[in-house]
Amino acid sequence: MTPAARLSAAIEVLDVYLSGTAAEKALTNWARRSRFAGSKDRAAVRDIVFECLRKRGTYARLGLTGRGLVLCYSTENAALVDDMTALFSGEGHAPAPLSEAEEAGLVQTRDTASDEMTYNMPDWLSGALKSSLGDEAVDVAQALTERAGVYLRVNSSKGSVEGAITSLAKDGVIAVAHDVSNLALHVVENPRKVSASEAYTSGLVELQDAASQALCAGLPAAKRMLDYCAGGGGKVLAYGDLNDAALFAHDANPQRLRDLTPRAKRAGVKVEILTTKGCRKAAPFDLVLCDVPCSGSGSWRRSPEGKWSLTQAALIDLMEVQQNILREAADLVCENGVLAYATCSLFRQENEDQIAQFCDDNPSWSCTFERRFSPLDGGDGFYIAYLTQK
Ligand SMILES: C[S@@+](CC[C@H](N)C(=O)[O-])C[C@H]1O[C@@H](n2cnc3c(N)ncnc32)[C@H](O)[C@@H]1O
Numbered sequence: 541m542t543p544a545a546r547l548s549a550a551i552e553v554l555d556v557y558l559s560g561t562a563a564e565k566a567l568t569n570w571a572r573r574s575r576f577a578g579s580k581d582r583a584a585v586r587d588i589v590f591e592c593l594r595k596r597g598t599y600a601r602l603g604l605t606g607r608g609l610v611l612c613y614s615t616e617n618a619a620l621v622d623d624m625t626a627l628f629s630g631e632g633h634a635p636a637p638l639s640e641a642e643e644a645g646l647v648q649t650r651d652t653a654s655d656e657m658t659y660n661m662p663d664w665l666s667g668a669l670k671s672s673l674g675d676e677a678v679d680v681a682q683a684l685t686e687r688a689g690v691y692l693r694v695n696s697s698k699g700s701v702e703g704a705i706t707s708l709a710k711d712g713v714i715a716v717a718h719d720v721s722n723l724a725l726h727v728v729e730n731p732r733k734v735s736a737s738e739a740y741t742s743g744l745v746e747l748q749d750a751a752s753q754a755l756c757a758g759l760p761a762a763k764r765m766l767d768y769c770a771g772g773g774g775k776v777l778a779y780g781d782l783n784d785a786a787l788f789a790h791d792a793n794p795q796r797l798r799d800l801t802p803r804a805k806r807a808g809v810k811v812e813i814l815t816t817k818g819c820r821k822a823a824p825f826d827l828v829l830c831d832v833p834c835s836g837s838g839s840w841r842r843s844p845e846g847k848w849s850l851t852q853a854a855l856i857d858l859m860e861v862q863q864n865i866l867r868e869a870a871d872l873v874c875e876n877g878v879l880a881y882a883t884c885s886l887f888r889q890e891n892e893d894q895i896a897q898f899c900d901d902n903p904s905w906s907c908t909f910e911r912r913f914s915p916l917d918g919g920d921g922f923y924i925a926y927l928t929q930k
Contacts, residue, residue, distance in 0.1 A: 541581040543620070544627045544634035547610050549574065549581075550588035551635060554606030563589060563845050583732075588613060593844035594685045597660040598653075602645040607635065615646050660685050661847040665837075672888040676914070680886060683915040688841035690731035691919065692745040693753050694723040695781050695807050699744045701725065707744060711737035720750040720919050721757055723781075743806035748774050749839070751919030752884075757782060758911070760878050760926070762827035766790065766819065768869045769831045773800035773811065775882075779829075780809040787811045790819050824874030832862045834883040834890050838913070838921025859889060866898045870905065870927075879905070879927040884920055886912075891923040904929050 541549070549570060556566040567589060571582050592599055592609040599616075602608035611628070614620045620627060630636045638646075659666035659681040670677040692715060694704045701717055704725060708715050714729035725745065727734060739745045756778035759765075762785050767776035770789035777800075780787045789811050791797050797813055804811045814822055835855055836846050866881060873879045881898075883890050895907050905927045913922040 541577060541584075542633065543623075544629065545632070546581060546584050546588065547614060547627060548633050548635050549577070549585045550592070550613075551606035551610045553585065553589050554592055554609055557589070557593075557845075558604060558606065563593060590844060591687070593848070594687075594841065595660055596844070596848060597656040597658070598685075601657065602642055610635070611638070611642060611646065661840075664852060665847065665850065668887050668889065669837075672886055672891075676916070680915055680921070684837075684840045684844075684847075686841060688839070688920070689750075689918060690727040690734065691718065691748060691750040691753070692725040692727060692734065692740075693721075693748040693778055693781075694725060694745055695743055696723055697781055697808060698742070704739050704744050707739040708734075708737055711739070713737050713739075718750050718918060720913075720917055721753040723757070724750040724753050724919075726750070726918070741806075743808060746774070746777065746803070746807065748778060749920045751838075751913035751917065751922045753778055754913065754919070755882060755911075755922050755924050758924070759783075759829065759880060760827060761785070762825070762878070764788070764825045765827040765829070766814070766822075766825040766869075766872060767829050767831070768819070768872070769829075769833070769865065770800060771796045771831070773797065773803055775829060775831055776800075776811055777803060777807050777809055780804075780811065781807065785827075788814050788819070788822060788825065790814045790816065792816070819872055823872040824877065825872055826874050826877040827880065828869045828873050828877070829880045829882065830865050830869045831882045832865050834858060834862065834885040835887060836884055837886045838884040838915065838923075841915065841920070855887075855889070859894065862890060862894050863897065863901075866894070866927075867902075870898075870902065873929070875929065877928070878908075880924060881927065882922060882924045884922050886914075886921045886923075891925070895925045895927070898927070906930055 553566045553570050557563045592613050599609045599612035628635050628637050655663050655666050694701050712730050713733050715725040715727045718724040718726040734740050756775050761783055765785045766788040768790050770776055770791050776787050776789050840847050907925050908928050909926040911924050915921045
């Protein structure tokens with residue numbers, strides 16, 4: 541496909557997304573219909589679509605349509621801006637030439653930028669971000685419009701950081717140490733080659749965000765650790781690499797745990813999977829981690845659609861689930877044990893306010909530690925709090 545044909549494809553996919561289809565589904569349906577598109581074309585169209593979603597507020601200044609978004613994307617992309625006439629020629633599979641109104645709209649200055657254009661999220665969310673982060677909010681919103689980095693965790697039981705960098709380089713993957721966490725690597729070249737590399741298949745490295753790694757590295761040592769919302773198990777595996785603990789994993793949706801067993805095997809870590817009833821039987825644990833479902837706002841660089849699809853009602857529902865999980869998990873912690881609460885959210889409502897609410901409702905518990913990880917440090921945004929019983 542030519543660069544112009546890729547822009548046309550992105551316009552088509554974005555129009556389908558804007559009519560109410562999830563972006564991933566719109567991309568998959570387009571790829572099925574477009575047998576002529578090779579893997580590089582599919583990746584390129586996906587990149588354009590996701591870039592338009594990350595900057596949807598700014599790029600919608602010509603109107604919220606696939607064409608409007610892709611026109612703004614093209615004029616703000618250094619590699620494309622000098623070729624606008626050739627790209628938007630209307631010839632072959634290229635999008636139609638620019639109209640006079642579009643030409644005029646593209647030169648509109650940013651002096652009149654609305655909050656939605658500045659923060660690239662709906663106003664109710666930029667309001668929540670400002671009240672959560674204060675002066676940092678605008679920089680964090682800006683960071684969320686950038687493409688997320690690819691980070692790896694070196695499995696220290698299998699080798700060193702230097703050994704992992706050398707092994708990855710042999711397979712064409714260039715990675716450098718990242719200072720958010722001792723075992724974190726930032727992939728700077730060929731991230732798409734990671735999954736086939738010897739370092740990955742042998743379990744020397746795992747894919748895990750840098751801040752998520754730092755959060756796991758900071759968790760207190762325990763003899764019995766339960767990851768109560770384990771999902772794919774990234775956090776329990778990271779914890780197991782650094783601590784000599786008996787490891788347990790649970791998730792309300794057992795389907796979410798399906799990758800954990802092969803990942804644990806590759807890493808050489810033993811994790812026992814428990815049902816909800818099994819957790820109660822196996823309790824107490826001296827560390828229970830609740831990496832609760834949340835808005836995902838700290839990872840909106842990876843899933844930018846979330847910024848535009850989250851509703852106030854859905855956020856309120858999530859907050860109720862978060863309190864319920866804290867209540868359930870608190871019963872599983874032994875005396876003097878730690879209940880760790882984590883989100884990949886940037887909002888106070890899901891973080892500090894939830895901890896305050898839990899401590900108000902359960903006065904025997906108090907918060908002994910809190911930390912927020914910002915996307916400005918490179919990794920995703922996260923929040924962690926430790927609770928103990930007085
Ligand atoms: C943020 S994800 C966890 C990600 C995971 N810890 C990781 O590092 O990959 C939240 C998980 O909580 C699970 N969940 C939702 N409600 C739950 C509940 N009431 N009890 C336990 N897990 C729940 C979801 O199925 C989801 O897998």
